[in-house]
Amino acid sequence: MRGTFVERDRDPHVALREALLNSGRRLPPPREPVVRVAAADLVTETPRQLQAHGLFLGALDTLPEDEDFILLGTSLGELIPETDPAVQVHVSRDVLLNLVSVHAETDDVSLQPFATGPLTLHSEGSGRPVAGQPRYIVLMCCDPGAPAARADGREPVPGQTVLIPMAAVHEALTPAHRDILRATRYRTGQAVPTVLREVDGRPVFSFRDFGSSALEWESDAAGVTESDVDDAFRALLAAMYAPERAGAVHWARGTLAAIDNTYFFHGRTSGATQQPGSRRHLKRLRIRTARHTGER
Template structure:
């Protein structure tokens, strides 16, 4: 067993790629999953099954409703997917309703405070949800519903990057290294790369300038930092899509199919009279 740390350099290839993807104001193509159109009143009575089928086959479901679901309807939809995870982080409790619905309202300008970034104009680096937890404690699905999209159509697109594409780009040697590497602080956590149902599944967050402390279970840890560097380059160098939010839109992301993140809001959006507001469920 070996321990070490990875810290990015400003000249690393993925740093410029990350900036171009998340902070340049680029308009990304929408997800390939076909949109399912329905009314909020009728969604749970039938069209929901089309969404579940699409999610099972592609790892993503996109639903366009005439208006957002009520909290009760949103919880009922989540219950069809699994068990909603309680939001227990003290930093987010002011934004929580019904113990499991997180209101992602843009209320802060750009901030270095990680706990406030989901509620600010910052971009969010690519990651898998709860990557440091045990595999059984990580959410399977992230459900996002738009209440207010914001006034600027380029503001805060939710970014999706397929794990299968990333795994192909890193190559077999780096993949083998990542399969024997995990976060050091998470002794019972999964490796950075594993296989689930025959698919490559990552548990990984781009820590940006913060060190990533790792443990490698193999005999030779000399290639770990290079493998992490290759992973980051693949994450930001592959085909990314962006969700362009509209009121009543729901997107379900399978946490074992996609990395996800968020583009930055333009500076003018911080003073918008109608800041973006999404609701989120995390489903086990």
């Protein structure tokens, strides 16, 4: 069965998304603590925390050089090169992407990581086969940027990286919706995984909120209709944007976040406009692991 999911203005997640990403609210930090760590101990501390929590949040005493940051990535797996021609101007040493807020809010998806607007919730590389999806994303903050004062006098909140635990989203879905999502995938030329699958006995999603764009899908779910599949997507989106599940990374110089892409959806709140001459700067690595590609 094939279909196309397009969100409706009245879908519950539309208002929830607006409230989560665009309200200028300061979200609570994720459950896992920020660990004070010497740059030299990163290579041992990062995999330990990732193993335990699917997340490592560190506060570094000094910022590692690009070379040492890349070494940290290499210790976790194979670095994925940044090949998109649109982002090459922001790439160092083939694998390190400099995320700098240099654009105003934009509808151009390839430029959104470099803009001050929001990024809808997603797992990284959801449109690619499992072997091409990163297992880990490592982000390090060089400059959080200085937000400009707000016209209404409230305290400006810089862009936050939002993290949503996949297990909690799965928990919130009905068994019927889970069954549908386990048998449904994007309809593309690539062998993409189903929206929901299992890795090491944990529920893992491969999914991006397409916003107002159409999502073409195909499904092997038995005994259901097209609108049942669309309803399962609606339920998934509402569970992702439910406010009680959201945690956020609040960036400061030296904050490091290593995120397991099989544990968390991520996204970004719209940042406060930056003071002239100030800009947010994060460095990003994407890492795949052999074990990840061999999963069932």
